[in-house]
Amino acid sequence: MADLAVASPPPAHAPAPATDLFGEPIEAHPPWFKPDSFLRADFDPDAYVAELRSYVPLESLAAELRAHLAALRAELVGLINRDYADFVGLSARLKGVDAAAARMRAPLADLRDKVAGFRAGAAAALAALRAGLEQRAAATAARELLELLLDTSHVVSKVEKLIKELPSAPSDSSNAEVQSIDTQNVEAGTGVRETQSILLERIASEMNRLKFYISHAQNLPFIENMEKRVQGATKLLDGSLERCFVDGLEHRDAKVIYNCLRAYAAIDNTSSAEELFRATVVSPLIQKIVPQNYAKAVAGASSDGLEDDYEQIKQCVEKDCKFILEISSSANSGLHVFDFLGNSILKEVLSAIQKGKPGAFSPGKPKEFLKNYKASLGFLDFLEGYCQSKSAVIKFRSEPAYTDFMRQWNVGVYFSLRFQEIAGGLDSTLTNTISPAGMNEAQGKPLLLKQSLKLLESLQTCWSDEVLVFSHCDKFLRLSLQLISRYTTWLSSGLSARKASDGSPNSPADAEWALSIPIDDFIYIMHDVHAVIGELSESGSFIGHVNQLLASCPIEVLNLVKQSILQAVEPLKELLPSIMNVMIGIIVKKSNEDLKHLKGITATYRLTNKLAVRHSPYVSGILHPLKVNDFLFYPSCFMIFSFDLN
Known part of the structure; x- marks a missing residue:
């Protein structure tokens, strides 16, 4: 360092760089020598030399490297000489730094220990808090499950008790729970059927709640032990509800039917109500109209026509089925889930026709088939008239009974026969x-x-x-x-x-x-x-x-x-011109037949000395077809005919 320091400092003003004839600066290094390559982090001297030696002699490369080294040393000396005074006085200004650093190190170490201790305490508190929350969540879940099981047991007991009270509901006034079901609706003089229907609706709602509880507590021993009780209560409810609903249908009791339908809707068992209505009301009416025994129908010479049958069925629907359709379609009743039109009436009609008049669906007799098909479409339009809205019509048409009914009419085969x-x-x-x-x-x-x-x-x-x-x-x-x-x-x-x-x-x-x-x-x-x-x-x-x-x-x-x-x-x-051309061709052909004998005229004059005393009959023969078919004598046809003659 001392040797470098004795070097003379650089002049105050560096000489101007050399320039060429055009005033451009002359580069200190050739174009292939790039000093910036030495500053890259991935610089590899062996690869650098191997790359340049293919077109640069090694002597030239060594000379350039020595020149560059000399330039770097000169630059380093210049930098040291420029800041030499500060560099020499640096050691004097650093006296006492070690003592100051030792004094600062002690409080920093103390602070670091305190932070580490606080962090450990916070982590322990957080772990304890999380454990407590997990215990609390487990306790809450256990309490909810216990409450769910208690509610399930209570609902099962309540349903069993209400079902047992069903037969004596009107006369038993000691049961406060039964009397508190709906005292405003159960007025004085309300019959047994209406009271039972109200109780059944309440039991159905409780049963629906029971199904909800069971669905949230599956695979538990307590629920599995109660399964027989639940099945028994469900069976008793279905039987009691079926008897009450059938009794209400037989007596046309609108209130009883309404309550029973709400009960069926509550337990999500609409198909049972639809099937009961079909078997109790619809089926006896349809069997009177359409014979169910096909052999008897054939013996009685019964035809496969459906028009008269549909008219009678319409009257029966209007008279005996309209009441339940009005009840199920009443506003704000929640009974829109029922489809008595499709699953009760139309399904029974289809079954009756299939059993009593299977030939009505056969397209083998196109005329009868079409009459029955149009009558069936009219019957479907009649049923759709009971739908209260467009959405109800769409729902009716999407029912399986409607689809099965339309599938019976093979209109494609009918068209093939007509074709x-x-x-x-x-x-x-x-x-x-x-x-x-x-x-x-x-x-x-x-x-x-x-x-x-x-x-x-x-x-x-x-x-x-x-x-x-x-x-x-x-x-x-x-x-x-x-x-x-x-x-x-x-x-x-x-x-x-x-x-x-x-x-x-x-x-x-x-x-x-x-x-x-x-x-x-x-x-x-x-x-x-x-x-x-x-x-x-x-x-x-x-x-x-x-x-x-x-x-x-x-x-x-x-x-x-x-x-x-x-x-x-x-x-x-x-084709009109072609027809005219064919007619003209026929006339021309007939006219040409007489022209075949024209050669006889010249033969007659050559062989004999007879002179013609009258006109030749061939001329009139040629024009005879035109005379016979004088309808062709208009200008266009005559021009064509004359052209063909020539």
Whole structure:
């Protein structure tokens, strides 16, 4: 250090750095030498040398390192010389520091011991507090469990006592607890049934509380020992409640029924009440209307029709079931959980029909099936009329009884049978020979051929009340379009075969009708095509009838239906020129038959010297088909005919 100190101090003003010709400072080191790399924490000298030796000679690297070392030493000497006076006087200013540090160390150690002791005491107090809280929580839980068990035992005893008091409730005035149930409601003169129903409602509420206690104290020996008592009390309550409810139904006692329903709702046993009402009231009424023995029904020549049965059932519901529906739907009664419409009435009706008239669900007889299906929908609408709100209707439709009832009606099979009947009838008619319809068939209709009449009849059948099922109207619309397409294909294939092959044996089967028919039949076809197009046009009656049946659908649906029918008619309109061309071709062919004998004229003049004394009969023969079919004499047809003759 002394050697460094004797070095001369740096000049007051350092010389300016060297610059190049353009005034830029000249770097002291080459570009590949980076002194900042030595300051990195991850500096590795071996890796640094290995990296530079690939393009820098070792001699150059050693020279740069020595130069850098010299620069660092010079900088260190400069720093020492700059602060040398302070560095030399440092030892003089540090006298007595050790004694002062020793004096400060003692109180700091004392403070550290006190803090450690306080921390240990606080930790011990916290542990004791936590242990106390855990004991308190355990004691609280044990007390709550004990109270729960005591309440459970008390409720079980109370339920057993109230059940025992049921038979003598009206005459036993010594039991203060029974008398305190609801003295305001149990007025003087209240019958045994009403008193028992009130007691049963109270017992049911206690039973509901008992179930709540048991659910919170499961798997405990005390609860397991009381299980038999609870089951016995439940059995006695169910039996007593069933007898009281049936007695109230038989006597139409609204108060008794109301109290019993509230009791069933309290113990969450609505299905028992619904089943009791079904067995007590609904089932006897339905059995009188629908015979339950199918063999007896067949022996008595009973039909599978349901319309009359539904009318009688509606009267019975209105007369004998309306009272309980009104009670269960009364406002603020809490009895909305019951569904007597679905689980009692509809379920019993379905069971009676399945046992007494199973053929009513069979689509094998489409006409009877449709009548029964529509009558059933009307019956469901009648039952939905007792629902007080839209949510009640939705709930009724979501019941299993409603779903099972609708599942019995296989409308898909019904449509398949109707499809075969309607489409098969039209197809069989189209395969027959063209023939005009009789006077009875064509009466009141602008059509002449049986095929056209069958098409119009089939379309009207699809949308008649005796066939149409509104839930499958999309399928009937598709069937209508298929019928129109089948009629159009029948005409198109026949016209194509007539023009192309003219009797060729390779013609398709549905085109044979057009190969040999006279021109008169094509006149009928032209007339019927015009009539069918007019009937199916926007101004015709068919689209109006369909829109009237679908009036409940949105306007967008009606527009789509109309557009689909009009689009199906377009190919039929395109066949009109083809029909006219076929008729013209028939006339031209007949006219050409007389032209085959024109060669006889030249032969006659060549072989004989006879002179013509009268006109040739071939001219009148050529024009004879036109004369016979003078209906074709309008300008466009005559121009085509003349062109073909030339």
